[in-house]
Amino acid sequence: MKLKALMPVLSMAACSAFAQSSGLDKANMDLSKKPGTDFYEYSCGTWMKNHPLTPEYARYGQFNYLSDVNEKQIHELIEGLASHPQQQGTLAQKIGSLYKLAMDSVRRNKEGYEPIKPILAKVSAPTNKTELLLMFGQLGHRGIDVLPFSIYADADLRNAKMNLVGINQGGLSLGDRDYYLNDDEATLKIRNAYKEYVKKILEMAGNDAATAERKMKAVLDIETAIAKESYSATKQRDVEGNYHKMTYAQLLRDYPGIDWGSLFLQLGFPAFSEVTVNQPEPIHAVEKLLAEKSLEDWKAYAEFKVVNDAANALDDSFRAAFFDFYSHTMSGVMQDRTRWKRGVDAVNGVLGMAVGKLYVEKYFPESSKQRMLELVNNLKVALGQRIDQQNWMSPATKAQAHDKLNHFYVKIGYPDKWRDYSKLQIDENLSYYENLLRAGEFMMADMIQRKVNKPTDKTEWLMTPQTINAYYNPTTNEICFPAGILQPPFFNPEADDAVNYGAIGVVIGHEMTHGFDDQGSQFDKDGNLRNWWTETDKKNFEARTKVMANFFDKIEVLPGLKANGKLTLGENIADHGGLNIAYQALQNAMKKNPLKTVDGFTPEQRYFLSFAFIWASNIRDEQLRVLNKVDPHSPARWRVNGALPHIDSWYKAFNITSKDPLFVPKKNRVDIW
Template structure:
């Protein structure tokens, strides 16, 4: 999946006036962004990422309110402005109760009503805090933990309902490690000075939140110590990021009785009943050692200690929707300390993003109707199918794979479902009640609906038509259990190409390479390759072919592990290998599809650039992201995606045509000897 996904371009669709210039308004003398974005003082053979994008970075420093700056923030700002129009228009219409526009408008209005929010302070959580205060023993403690999961908090552990990895036609109950305020277990143990400083600030943050909740200085300090100690214990029994990538080792199916047997202090059947899951018989436990340790932790900490932790987890989950003191403290630690962001985004932007996050299913319906051109699905499918065709050609020509495995790979490829544009049916959110009274209550109402929507799937047939993203979401994903890719058509604007259709080099460098090619390759990366054409965790490889494939994935791990993103901090080649494989496969497939276009065949130059130059510069444009050092450090520790720089330089270093296009010679920083260049798909 791409967490930073470029705009989806649609060939042959008329651009509409509400989002960009009309075709006839285009200035033919407008500068070409592939030319103006470059920093020509940087040799492309040393650092293509900075060569392709450095000129733009110099002119556009990272705002104090952002973690990064680049193509995604630029496009995101356009989407936010459009969603803001939807929100403000809905808020002004005084729509009938229960309609989509009423819910959107009232949700947004409640978030913008800072006077009421500040006046209410922590009161919106008083009922939930009272439930925690009423805990008196282990049974009521566990019941309260279960309840908090149903309202959007996530204390002690993680839980979700999803497709069984080995029986993709059925939903299963998944339990996984969790309960950490800092998210990743390494924050609790790494000894570099930056992480140590974050831990120190985290304890101060815990104290600050405790004081805002009403504790005196002494009690706040004690509460912080208890929370930190408890979370560190949970972290000590949590697996590292890279260890979570193995679908086999993280698939431990057992009966509910067996699960209960491994945790004698936790009766999971009773918890699941409180969590609105009925008739459970089996569960899939991602990390059994975590739950054995949690069972001991339940008894080794006092009820009062657990209550302190649960209150923290609840308030931490909702701080952004409470009074300004809670919101500012939450922003200070999670954005300033952990990500280097110095100031908050404007209030309207924060509320727009939350409205979209909570009611995106409703906003999407308005967005498709008022902002998205007709014909989007068809054109996206056209490009996606072109990529699939060249993928099949590449698989047939592979010199390292046997005909037996090729046959199965081609079958899986042919059965990949492409969900593009927007869903054919929308989820029913009619039961969600939204008002202008309390922002926090609105967020909680949607969280409850989302949880119950998930829990209600258990025991029902799998709905393979369901979307995991909104049409206005800049992202894309591959689902191994459904053997499908999803590419939302949230916006057709490409910065610098307003009012005109980009040339094929742009289309196939961005849509073809970093979108369709990338997502399809996830079906054949280190994880996706373990699922068969029907979405089941099932080995379809011959032993010899699997051995060769594993050697190639290890090579890509080794390549990326050598990239020093910050002084002394390297890319985690193991954790990022799936995305790195997808990036390499994506750009290769994008290029192969581009070679079939007239622009490539006729060697058409545009803005003085050859077709090959434009294609590779377009791929560089797809990942034009400049990030703050603090955010980069956080990404290296917590994200399965390599930094943008290496999403460009990494795959291109393995492509022969790139070497020829930019005259990459031995001795250049991006040079890899031909025998060591990685070709997988």
């Protein structure tokens, strides 16, 4: 029950109590380390030792810590609604009822896989390929993830004021193409475990062993064939290369192997005139597979997709199988999350904005929003100054950059307009799975109604207020900072400017820089994909970003496993810019309100220590391998030890010299924003 989106939102992510008058707690540091040898361990090594990975986590850091805090607060809110009768049809009733259904394992264990039997009957019903596509559309309309690609509507990259229907590659239950194609030991282990998992849950859904084996092979054959033509995570970052706008008539002409008319009709789409096929090759691969693979093979594929999609909503044995493969085998997690946490996740997933409204009313002070507006304005001034300081940019390009900066659309805390859930009904007389189908159908219909053939809505929030994250959206040229992240260690009203600029200030600068990274720089002030650079400036920019990509390509995140500098380029540029911009803003602030040395640390030192501390984190090797394939963010350790050696002011703050291991010669440092 997933809706896929086209252009990835460029986000910040991947605590502890603060003390002392500055807001920095020295006890989190490991002073036995030297700043120039391992600044990551120096700044937060003791915190990491005191927060070892528990069996529940593949990765645990400040985002997780704060998520735990938020989760407990949200749990209290939801429990309060679920423990008392609520008026039918109200948001309180919907939240409470969905949570109770998620928590009722006794009922689900009695039901087994009974709730999905009507859907499995629909999967087995087609007698030809035409009926197969109709079935795909009917299930997709209900939010069930069965299509071998994804269909959505979002801003047209070249006409950002209007939404455009898009078709994206998809259909891979392992997520990334490399899991099907690479033959290294770690990947083979996961692929073999995946085969066993597919067989296991197909048997659990009523197939005998031989049938489950045959269907598993059909699933793997189809997914592997799609994977061979799918774009890598790095290639998907090529904005121009993932945009192919055409008329609907051209879609029918160029991709005749798919009955688009029947598919869109069943999905609930109205007639539309234009579409973008973002990755043509995997869609052509699906055409070929629809022609060559048997109807029974495709029904096996759809059957597995249904069962896999439903696994978390069925009995405990299905959840255990799902966890064992996706969390334990792939990411190294040793123990499943407690049921109440999964229940909270489910409610957040379906009714996130409704929960967010309750959350901000109780936990988000208006004073924080006003302080954030002040900080954002200060960072905008600093970024403007940084633009003016770049001697590699011409006045013409600088003018365009300033124009884009001046048109940033800023969102802080929570939306002014809340989502309307009146058309979604949650009924405790139905199974948990059936209610999630209602939610999936609601979300699909809501997306279609709001976006297909409609102008873009700049007031739409792409994260809920309780989310511990932030984002930049290139097609609306907006920066967004949900209420959830506006807490220590990211934002601390009691801390001094050095600590706040090093944490939330860098977050703000990070999101602003996304507007000028290797992807965001291709969009203008109105969110349109348009080159606003002079030819010389563009070449200078690309040469400077190449230094960043090459530097991270050489980092060994695990023995024999190198980082992917091209995949992580945008986030690394954003970290680089965020650090420079927030530092500039701190220097501006200290001209009016000078800061003193506290606990032996200068304001500049506290700034960099505060930045490093927000990335304090432990991670399992298995999860690190997964993220290295697909995550556009560098590992937390290298967001510190990889970013700071390119910041000139860091060298001065800690007296880093050429004798220090982290030292990078001036001529080899990244110098962009």
